[in-house]
Amino acid sequence: MQASLTPNDDDVLLVVDVQNDFCPGGALAVPRGDEVVPVINNLAERFKHVVLTQDWHPAGHASFASSHPGRNPMETITVAYGDQVLWPDHCVQERAGAEFHRDLSIPHAELILRKGYNHDIDSYSAFFENDRRTATGLAGYLHERGLARVFLAGLAFDFCVRFSAEDAVNAGFSAIVLEDACRAIDLDGSADATRAGLEALGVRRLETSKAI
Ligand code: VGL
Numbered sequence: 001m002q003a004s005l006t007p008n009d010d011d012v013l014l015v016v017d018v019q020n021d022f023c024p025g026g027a028l029a030v031p032r033g034d035e036v037v038p039v040i041n042n043l044a045e046r047f048k049h050v051v052l053t054q055d056w057h058p059a060g061h062a063s064f065a066s067s068h069p070g071r072n073p074m075e076t077i078t079v080a081y082g083d084q085v086l087w088p089d090h091c092v093q094e095r096a097g098a099e100f101h102r103d104l105s106i107p108h109a110e111l112i113l114r115k116g117y118n119h120d121i122d123s124y125s126a127f128f129e130n131d132r133r134t135a136t137g138l139a140g141y142l143h144e145r146g147l148a149r150v151f152l153a154g155l156a157f158d159f160c161v162r163f164s165a166e167d168a169v170n171a172g173f174s175a176i177v178l179e180d181a182c183r184a185i186d187l188d189g190s191a192d193a194t195r196a197g198l199e200a201l202g203v204r205r206l207e208t209s210k211a212i
């Protein structure tokens with residue numbers, strides 16, 4: 001069991017949104033978000049293939065509360081594709097908040113996948129935007145490269161990591177979330193809901209020390 005979780009050449013580590021705005025001091029700070037940085041740096045050394053995601057919104061993005069007069073951050077509204085949490089302005093293209101944490105060091109990362117760049121659609125998942133229809137191209141990239149098993153780490157556990165893991169499974173990959181290499185926003189019980197949701201889909205949750 002343990003041996004099968006040693007990364008091999010068919011595995012990819014998906015490092016989700018380890019950006020300044022999701023770390024303490026950032027616009028949408030995930031509590032203790034910066035603690036994942038050394039864990040992920042170590043973890044990444046064990047993987048031949050690493051993909052980084054970068055939340056990358058245009059100014060005035062539809063997911064920002066500031067784009068909806070009278071609305072406040074963390075409220076949920078209904079948009080064309082369903083429920084959407086309204087966030088503080090964050091990860092605006094080319095601003096400092098959108099840069100990766102300065103201590104994140106994964107020189108061999110092969111792809112940086114940006115998401116959330118469509119003005120009217122948020123994108124938690126690295127595979128599909130929040131309309132659940134617009135593909136980012138990541139599934140095709142992984143398939144074409146013969147990468148079948150996706151290990152996930154990063155921010156936030158209960159949003160972008162969760163949606164990415166669920167979509168990975170739905171796209172036919174196996175997915176393993178390395179929970180101690182993640183931190184959660186935990187909005188209205190979303191961290192517990194994430195654990196239940198992942199379990200229901202058969203996504204394994206592991207600690208890095210057990211996975212490698
Ligand atoms: C995220 C909320 C908004 C995330 C991104 O990376 O989990 N959460 N944008």
Ligand code: ZN
Nearest residue numbers: 055090091116
């Ligand atoms: Zn975002």
